[in-house]
Amino acid sequence: MASKASSTPTPNGTLNSAIPEGPLPEKWTQYKAKAKLINPANKRKYSIIVVGSGLAGGAAAATLSELGYQVKCFCYQDSPRRAHSIAAQGGINGAKNYQNDGDSVWRLFYDTIKGGDFRAREANVHRLAEISLQIIDQCVAQGVPFAREYGGALANRSFGGAQVSRTFYARGQTGQQLLIGCYQALEKEIAKGGVKMYTRTEMLDLVVVDGHAKGIVVRDLTTGEITSHAADAVILATGGYGNVFFLSTNAMGCNVTAALRANKRGAYMANPCFTQIHPTCIPVSGDYQSKLTLMSESLRNDGRVWVPKSREDAAKIRSGELKAKDIPEENRDYFLERKYPSFGNLAPRDISSRSAKEACDDGRGVAKTGLGVFLDFSDAIKRLGKDKVEERYGNLFQMYEKIAGEDPYETPMKIYPAVHYTMGGLWVDYNLMSNVPGLHVLGEANFSDHGANRLGASALMQGLADGYFVIPATLPNYLASQKPGTVTTDAPEFKQVEAEVKDRIAQLMNVKGTKSVDSFHRELGMLVWDKCGMARTDAGLKEALAKIPQIREDFWKNVRIPGKAEDTNMELEKAWRVADFIDFAEIMCHDALAREESCGGHFREEYQFTENDEAVKSGCTNPGEAMRRDDEFAYVSAWEFKGPGVPPVLHKEPLVYEAVELSVRSYK
């Protein structure tokens, strides 16, 4: 069996992941050998909708067009080149083993599974590790200017959660360079006529005909016009939902609308409580703030994270009486090096973030607000010289100086964790198809590869793997069962969804209240950051679930949207997105409440190791570390939407580990 085209829930309520049979390292090869094909003459009869133009969507649109399909690609930005993949800084993993340091496909696979705290699907992750090799080849051929050694070969650096150097990078602008490569491929296909590009156009709903995803309804963000688009299959590559927290490192426009609308039309939302809080961001400084800025994890290669050992010293730093350099070495707590000696400052993101939070909760934070720790380069500057440090991190240091107004060559950076990436997303099977046939989901928008925590330099890898190599091979499996062009926008389902969209816009415009859209977004964001952020409790989540319906009610009574719907109207765009974030936040909190364990980015305070646990006594882990409960929770939670304000229904996909043994995740 290569795979099943359909992945509807099986009678016992579990989900069919359509994982191919055979030994793990051979599954993808076997799959491709047996997968269905569409002959070249027939490919041009099929039309595909791709929503999103980042690494996953842009790569998928370009590649499917290269293969001969008719593609329509949509993005809300004014150009596909501006998708938020562009902001990724540090790098992209590839198991090339160019460093001869013991890397392999297996090791990248294992690091990713372990990094995800054993909550990702083995078969998908192994495929990702295999494809990582081809991605680097593809990007180099496109002209992506990766860093190189003097001899002309590609250079690598280390990233968190790995003990090998497998990260390819283009200074601190790797995401930009990869996206530009992808965008150029997309523009090439646009010029050839294979892709029709719709910029400044936002998907507002999904259209399902006879149980299959067959189109979308969009709003032209310039004119406000609502139109329908039909296709033989729909691909969502619409990114993550980090902006549910209001403040995050996401771009201002990033939103959950496409994914949430798909959820409301029948697609399951998987593991929404798995959110990544990135340890190295510039701390919040005030209420006016609109977003947070990430400082690349690559900085942790040479920067040392610390706070003073005593609360008194920390208080003096906060008040300005003392500076970082006034604290002698013996009075500093390099807490990551102390707690995780073998990984040190390169401990994975979830663990590093939580450690920073603990230090600040202990009263030893160093930013004015109390929420900040030092990231110190003075040792690196001593060891390597200022020039070398500048060569490696110059643009990041400059960025920090612009925002924080302090020179990191002279005084340590202050950093604090911030919402950065979301591992959860729409449920997909091995084909990257959701439980709604025809609806495929790629990149950050799906849930499949990073488990409960993503390792650094793996998001770019997954986006490009999904777009360049996975979907071109898996999409024919669905298309082969479909006669091309059978559904058009004349179908009553399109008229129905279009009418619903117009109705909802009219409702929003007619509220004519007094409060700004942002005020609701900020209120929601603070609530979920507080109750469903770095640490979660049963009581806190229940509180959030009681509060969210109140925010929703207030929103629909009191939001003010100026201007007209039939015009460029940024407040209306934001209002639609915030209304969806409110509904999404509820699902996220339900998931966090139901998952009574701690794993990766999901830390339930009730479930942590204590001195009495065997794993602590044996020295395998420390008190306070996340405690997984594999017997009960080794599954993917997939939530079915049941109506506004109605609790969603949980479906489970059991996670079966054939190749790796589940163990306590230790980075000591």
Add this chain to the structure above:
Amino acid sequence: MNLTLKVWRQSGPNATGRIETYEAKEIPSEASFLEMLDIVNTGIIEDGGDPIHFDHDCREGICGACSLAINGVPHSKESGITTCQVHMRKFRDGETIWIEPFRARAFPVVKDLMVDRSAFDRIIAAGGYIDVRAGSAPEANSILIGKEDADAAFDAATCIGCGACVAACKNASAMLFVGAKAAHLNILPQGHPEKDKRVLAMVRQMDAEGFGNCTNQYECEAVCPKEISADVISKLNRDYAAAIVREAVAE
């Protein structure tokens, strides 16, 4: 801090625009320039008005969406930054600030401070790529590229497509944008096979879009947020001249 803003307002592409005055009150000096506009917009919305529309997205200087001319200079008089990286601590309390869109014939206004820069996409579509199908690439390290070439290609590749170069140029020339892309791809060995075709197609598209000629004033270089050197323009001129000659000979 308190400021007076003189802002370009234009309700649509064909409407007549005008400068309007707004008072920005109690702005924290740590706020970014766009956060200052957020605060002003909140006030406008509360007063029942239409907020000032402007393009922005990543707010960390890399997506290239933000595009304001502040006191007559695209992005900022401070070198090497985008509009979203401008912080209010650089202004004086009581100052009057002029805010306008990036102006050029090839960048029509969409609304207020938003402009249509799709001409740039069409220039890239004309030839700003290396034509390599996914799946057909050779092993990455089979292409060795000396560090100098790799670094030079990277420097040119840092362009974010914001259009400040065009807005700063008295002729609204796009030569820095086109030169940067041509240099990025032409320097690399992977880009050599299509070098001539690329520069000819990109330059012809640039002309068709209504961008002006370069008269070597280098205002573009001065405002480029990624500090791309105007050397890419001389390289483009050389590559273009060589391509024209080879095209003529081939005919």
